[in-house]
Amino acid sequence: MDQVFKALADGTRRRLLDRLHEHGGQTLGELCEHIDMTRQSVTQHLSVLEAANLVATVRRGREKLHYLNPVPLHEIQERWIDKFERPRLRALSALKRRAEEDMTDKPTFVYVTYIASTPEKVWDALTDAELTAAYWGHSNVSEDWRPGSRWEHRRTDGTGVADVVGTVVESERPTRLVATWASPEEEGQEDKHSRVTYDIRPHGDIVRLTVTHEDLADETAVKQVSLGWSAVLANLKSLLETGKPLPQEPWLVPEH
Structure with a gap:
């Protein structure tokens, strides 16, 4: 959990998670398109997110596709949010779902x-x-x-x-x-x-x-x-x- 909070503390890493939440299965190049930094820096941020289990990857030929993994976020929700029963924060439950489109434009779910x-x-x-x-x-x-x-x-x-x-x-x-x-x-x-x-x-x-x-x-x-x-x-x-x-x-x- 320490790794999760450390990963979420950085604004760039949160932006990467937002992008994967909007559209899963993105390559490194696609993620770099809207991030104003070098590929090496983005790769380092993604490594931190993978180490925290917030990002999962799947190989498709030579490409490495990145997906949001909602499990750690769901654990945060259960431990610190659900027990307080705050309806205005229930939108976080949407992060339990990590399913977007793959290269064939058909939805994919990764867990x-x-x-x-x-x-x-x-x-x-x-x-x-x-x-x-x-x-x-x-x-x-x-x-x-x-x-x-x-x-x-x-x-x-x-x-x-x-x-x-x-x-x-x-x-x-x-x-x-x-x-x-x-x-x-x-x-x-x-x-x-x-x-x-x-x-x-x-x-x-x-x-x-x-x-x-x-x-x-x-x-x-x-x-x-x-x-x-x-x-x-x-x-x-x-x-x-x-x-x-x-x-x-x-x-x-x-x-x-």
């Missing part, structure tokens, strides 16, 4: 969290049917989670109904998993498929998990997945760190 666990355990928690049922409300099911395999996001009510289906695109246990994402009705319509990437990396003695959901249909879809991923990954983190999911399923608690 970064840190978990006290191992890459292997995080991978298993994302792909094991019983573990996903324990914290997600659905079971992620695939025959082998290899590229080309079908996967399903099945309800846990005994009906076996799949609300999401897709195909595994990349599978590198325990660091990277990429899969398409669609409703059963859209399964044969590839232009309506979105794509989810799980990037699982050691970060010292803990794990950095980055979830990128791209090629979303529109801003309505962005709003839906931003709330869904935030709740699911909070529940995942609780399960791996405490052995139990959160006492309430986050997606069942209404937003205020």
Whole structure:
């Protein structure tokens, strides 16, 4: 948290966050266009923001795209703002959503969290049917989670109904998993498929998990997945760190 406040104390870094809030997925060159300083100086400011986990990056070929990561800001909101229940400050809750347009002009959502666990355990928690049922409300099911395999996001009510289906695109246990994402009705319509990437990396003695959901249909879809991923990954983190999911399923608690 010290790094977060240090990063926010600088006006230039706040301007960079404002620009990423307005439009995510910007390159260094795009961010430099409206900042009156050298690329090297902007790079240094971005490094501070990345160290504070306020900015997440995704590689697209040779380019490095920058996104606002709302998690530390949300933690500030929960600890110092929400408990005072000041309606005039509720606009800060919008910073929970980090979803803008990528190079294909389709919305993208990126979420970064840190978990006290191992890459292997995080991978298993994302792909094991019983573990996903324990914290997600659905079971992620695939025959082998290899590229080309079908996967399903099945309800846990005994009906076996799949609300999401897709195909595994990349599978590198325990660091990277990429899969398409669609409703059963859209399964044969590839232009309506979105794509989810799980990037699982050691970060010292803990794990950095980055979830990128791209090629979303529109801003309505962005709003839906931003709330869904935030709740699911909070529940995942609780399960791996405490052995139990959160006492309430986050997606069942209404937003205020």
